[in-house]
Amino acid sequence: MPRAHNYYKTAESVSPKHPDKLCDQISDALLDAYLEEDLYSRVGIDVAGGHGYVFVTGEVTSHAKNVNVEEIVHRVAGDDITIYKHLVEQSPEIAQGVDTGGAGDQGIMIGYATSETPELLPLEVVLSRRLNEHLYQLWSFDGKTQITLKDDTVVSAVASFQHAPQKELRAAVETWLKDYKTSDDVVLHINPSGDWDQGGFDADAGLTGRKLIVDNYGPRISIGGGAFSGKDASKVDRSAAYMARRIAVDYLKKRDAKEVFVRLAYAIGVAEPLEATVIIDGQHEIVEGYDLTPRAIIKMLDLLRPQYEKTARYGHFGHGFTWE
Numbered sequence: 001m002p003r004a005h006n007y008y009k010t011a012e013s014v015s016p017k018h019p020d021k022l023c024d025q026i027s028d029a030l031l032d033a034y035l036e037e038d039l040y041s042r043v044g045i046d047v048a049g050g051h052g053y054v055f056v057t058g059e060v061t062s063h064a065k066n067v068n069v070e071e072i073v074h075r076v077a078g079d080d081i082t083i084y085k086h087l088v089e090q091s092p093e094i095a096q097g098v099d100t101g102g103a104g105d106q107g108i109m110i111g112y113a114t115s116e117t118p119e120l121l122p123l124e125v126v127l128s129r130r131l132n133e134h135l136y137q138l139w140s141f142d143g144k145t146q147i148t149l150k151d152d153t154v155v156s157a158v159a160s161f162q163h164a165p166q167k168e169l170r171a172a173v174e175t176w177l178k179d180y181k182t183s184d185d186v187v188l189h190i191n192p193s194g195d196w197d198q199g200g201f202d203a204d205a206g207l208t209g210r211k212l213i214v215d216n217y218g219p220r221i222s223i224g225g226g227a228f229s230g231k232d233a234s235k236v237d238r239s240a241a242y243m244a245r246r247i248a249v250d251y252l253k254k255r256d257a258k259e260v261f262v263r264l265a266y267a268i269g270v271a272e273p274l275e276a277t278v279i280i281d282g283q284h285e286i287v288e289g290y291d292l293t294p295r296a297i298i299k300m301l302d303l304l305r306p307q308y309e310k311t312a313r314y315g316h317f318g319h320g321f322t323w324e
Contacts, residue, residue: 019206027230050205111244142199162199
């Protein structure tokens with residue numbers, strides 16, 4: 001895809017105490033707990049939470065016997081939570097395709113890499129995340145940030161953080177921006193709806209997988225649509241998305257490219273992908289040199305080990321995980 005000039009690019013980031021991110025972290029913390037005891041656990045857990053309640057539902061087939069769901073939910077979301085849990089075993093009709101090495105679902109997975117940042121992610125994504133991480137160190141509560149660029153220049157920044165007085169929050173954003181290129185008339189929206197003290201599950205409801213663009217590459221880059229959190233690596237909407245990122249990074253470096261897109265597509269119960277396309281600076285090719293069956297992806301990227309709760313905090317890419 002050719003790069004445009006003199007246009008606007010915007011991305012947002014949310015803190016780990018955002019309601020949707022709390023749900024993502026609970027889902028992945030539970031996945032990690034099952035993998036700690038049984039590396040071959042089949043897990044697909046969704047969480048909905050809000051206003052004093054957390055609902056944990058989904059499918060788990062595992063030999064793990066000591067996973068304390070309530071303890072994990074309280075650790076992530078706090079003690080003042082009423083928990084409803086309903087987990088059943090994976091459908092045998094789904095399992096029969098996965099047991100033979102096939103994909104755990106159908107879907108299209110997108111990988112992306114760009115040379116514009118050290119993280120190999122779009123600049124607006126990186127800056128919105130960095131600002132959020134910086135502010136979260138100061139106010140470790142619910143919060144959102146947003147950066148708008150014109151080319152590589154920050155023209156506006158938005159920051160809304162719980163328990164952060166507007167004057168102090170503005171000063172923190174202004175100090176942070178000094179390290180980056182900004183326009184002379186950069187616009188700041190700091191707690192634009194006013195200061196706020198009620199956040200997280202006290203203020204709003206959350207749901208696993210509702211921050212997909214934040215989890216991926218920002219709104220400039222299309223995604224396949226599948227959520228990651230709460231799913232073990234037999235689900236290709238997680239493992240193949242990670243593999244697509246790995247391929248994109250590899251091709252970017254190997255070809256000294258500016259921008260690489262990867263598309264992988266699968267059918268449930270079928271091991272080989274239906275599509276494996278790489279687009280290198282606008283030129284389409286077939287992906288070569290990789291075993292793209294689910295079992296091979298899991299082995300190559302070391303996806304059986306517990307490691308997922310931390311992926312649910314600030315996006316799944318740009319942090320040096322094995323898929324990068």
